[in-house]
Amino acid sequence: MKQHPHPPKDAITITGVLAALSDPVRLDIVASLRQGERASSGFDCSVSNSTLSHHIRTLREAGVIVHRKEGTRCFVSIRQDLDELFPGLIESVLRFAPERTPA
Amino acid sequence: MKQHPHPPKDAITITGVLAALSDPVRLDIVASLRQGERASSGFDCSVSNSTLSHHIRTLREAGVIVHRKEGTRCFVSIRQDLDELFPGLIESVLRFAPERTPA
Numbered sequence A, B: 001m002k003q004h005p006h007p008p009k010d011a012i013t014i015t016g017v018l019a020a021l022s023d024p025v026r027l028d029i030v031a032s033l034r035q036g037e038r039a040s041s042g043f044d045c046s047v048s049n050s051t052l053s054h055h056i057r058t059l060r061e062a063g064v065i066v067h068r069k070e071g072t073r074c075f076v077s078i079r080q081d082l083d084e085l086f087p088g089l090i091e092s093v094l095r096f097a098p099e100r101t102p103a
Helices: A014-021 A024-031 A049-061 A089-094 B014-021 B024-031 B049-061 B089-094
Strands: A065-070 A073-078 B065-070 B073-078
Touching: A014 A024, A014 A049, A014 A089, A014 B014, A014 B024, A024 A049, A024 A089, A024 B014, A049 A065, A049 A073, A089 B089, B014 B024, B014 B049, B014 B089, B024 B049, B024 B089, B049 B065, B049 B073
Parallel strands: none
Antiparallel strands: A065 A073, B065 B073
16 A cells, blocks of 8 residues: 655754644644554544645654555554654643643 | 834744744744844845845744834844743754854
8 A cells, every 4th residue: 555755854854843833733633642643534623634634744744743554544643753853842842732632 | 113013922822933933044033042132133144134024023923032123223032921931942942943143
């Protein structure tokens, strides 16, 4: 099964990551991934599926998340190498993300 | 002398701050203010004056910087209350800002 393309680590920029996180829905998605990978169908972001897909794509293209396919399902998680590139950044930003966790 | 309007502290949002910081020139401006207030005429950002004014306005409207007039000069500094709102955030982001300091 064809996987989504992800940027190489050295193409990830601090401004690109900040832009990706600068939307409430996207910040909410990333905050809900703090505990680990989730099925992308499991989000209740009060937005349409196409809007959610757009946000997940934006996060993937900025290098914030990994979006992998497994069978007919998709899973998203925070990129492991993001914290190597920008140590502490995501944690620092997520401290101020809304408390609510998408169902 | 009329001063520029600034948003009240409770109108500053994490996503607004991240959006303001998500541009290389703006991140550079804020990084150069780590040491304190600077005259806005003192920046050499390799951008035109009008572009610089636009970036400074964006940072001011997002609640990241204070832009004050004194006589015919303008001074910019990082908002003191930003670190009260989002403790550690600016420092965490600026760790990954380019090293160069605008002249």
